[in-house]
């Protein structure tokens with residue numbers, strides 16, 4: 001087997017546009033769950049809303065890119081209000097149910113033929129990337145970094161993506177060390193106590209849902225800009241649970257956790273897929289075929305989620321006892 | 328101890344009794360009723376809390392004291408009733424607004440914010456921190472000055488409550504009694520006009536009891552009104568200026584501690600049907616002064 005090839009694929013995956021997307025989504029989820037204690041199981045939908053909002057802005061409304069991005073963010077905020085206003089006054093589990101249901105509804109809604117003129121239906125939308133690629137200042141060439149080679153457009157996406165992550169991490173760091181962040185953490189611990197101290201808990205939860213959702217929306221935008229198309233079937237519950245794995249692996253109430261968690265998790269997925277694929281090829285795993293290998297990824301995601309929650313709920317980088325599912 | 332009748336005159340209008348009017352009430356409740364299914368947990372016809380004094384709310388377990396606290400502070404909604412704080416109608420006002428008006432409560436089941444440090448718990452109790460709004464939060468110079476003031480107040484309170492050594496520890500690492508102290512200290516961060524303490528002594532180390540009593544007396548001398556629920560009759564007798572007794576959701580007696588504890592209605596409320604039971608049995612701490620002993624001493 002080509003160990004070097006498998007390794008360089010995994011290394012490349014550590015910083016790939018997919019990883020960028022999951023890192024941004026997980027950063028948003030850390031605001032929701034890690035800092036505020038909100039159980040959002042529809043983070044994929046926030047990414048989708050941002051991606052579709054921007055794509056529709058570019059195609060249907062012919063907006064300049066920056067305005068289309070803002071349109072995606074506004075859609076994301078509206079989506080957060082729709083989810084949050086009816087549920088955030090209720091017990092935490094209501095939000096969990098509503099987010100998971102809404103994210104499925106949204107995905108089916110995007111495939112509905114009635115709106116296909118705008119949403120592209122089940123074919124999705126494509127060819128909205130011209131403005132984005134036109135911004136690329138990097139000269140056309142192949143750039144070799146030892147183990148991987150990038151084209152100019154690939155490099156551009158990586159720079160934009162990781163630049164966004166660094167900026168986002170700085171903003172989160174500022175927020176979570178501010179009195180605003182303190183109120184969120186208080187709500188995570190006991191919202192009635194925070195209420196009794198004169199804080200409008202409902203407003204804070206809504207703000208948290210909006211901010212965290214916007215991170216996912218930006219992640220979704222980068223994802224579809226990179227592919228130059230947006231597909232409804234991308235934003236499944238699998239997508240959401242991958243985000244959860246990334247977050248829990250890294251540590252839910254940390255700034256660096258989602259970043260490191262994303263890099264490690266997606267590299268591991270790529271690595272296991274590569275190694276198992278090679279083993280199947282060589283006939284070492286006679287009970288598996290190549291298509292099975294891709295499916296096994298999802299078993300691994302589920303398994304890793306379970307193990308993490310049981311054995312290390314604070315993640316790799318989390319403070320001891322910083323995050324718990326109960327108490 | 329002062330002569331009970333002159334004490335009554337300075338607090339109540341006319342003679343003491345369930346629902347009697349006060350000379351200067353800070354909180355007035357009317358016909359507040361809360362039912363849980365068939366059970367009427369609270370059914371208070373009229374009650375007034377005197378300003379600037381320490382009022383004890385006593386009554387057997389299940390009398391409705393905690394539920395009454397929850398209703399007054401907006402954490403629960405009554406089936407009917409109205410109440411006002413400093414003349415402002417409070418019915419239907421959400422808990423955070425009640426708190427902002429200067430009426431801060433603590434909880435019977437302590438709500439320390441476990442995974443926040445002690446000092447962060449304290450800071451959270453402060454009001455008017457511009458950094459608590461989202462946009463200001465991003466610009467540190469806009470809130471850092473206020474944060475320093477808040478930290479100063481917090482440190483002074485922590486010192487008073489002998490929690491300064493725990494400043495940087497997670498609240499989760501405190502003992503039950505220390506959490507009670509932290510919750511009370513945190514409630515004082517905003518200099519409330521009225522503090523409502525639900526069983527502040529429960530679980531507190533007896534060695535700390537005396538200093539806690541002193542803290543509550545300090546509050547009064549600083550002009551803060553205190554309303555507290557307590558089972559410990561020793562504490563009630565020692566620090567309260569006025570005692571309100573609840574039983575089965577109703578206010579059954581009111582008056583200065585020395586007279587109320589001899590009141591037949593109070594003894595009945597505590598004893599219920601078991602007239603042979605010693606009154607001491609109602610106190611969770613069997614080693615503290617019993618109600619009967621209290622009554623004897625004040626005779």
Ligand SMILES: Nc1ncnc2c1ncn2[C@@H]1O[C@H](COP(=O)(O)OP(=O)(O)O)[C@@H](O)[C@H]1O
Nearest residue numbers: 363366368386387388389390391392393394395
């Ligand atoms: N959420 C609730 N649901 C049903 N019954 C309740 C609830 N809260 C309190 N009760 C009942 O109301 C009565 C008064 O309770 P509570 O106010 O806690 O009494 P106290 O604080 O005086 O001990 C009790 O009989 C209790 O069982």
Ligand SMILES: [Mg+2]
Nearest residue numbers: 392393394435
């Ligand atoms: Mg109670």
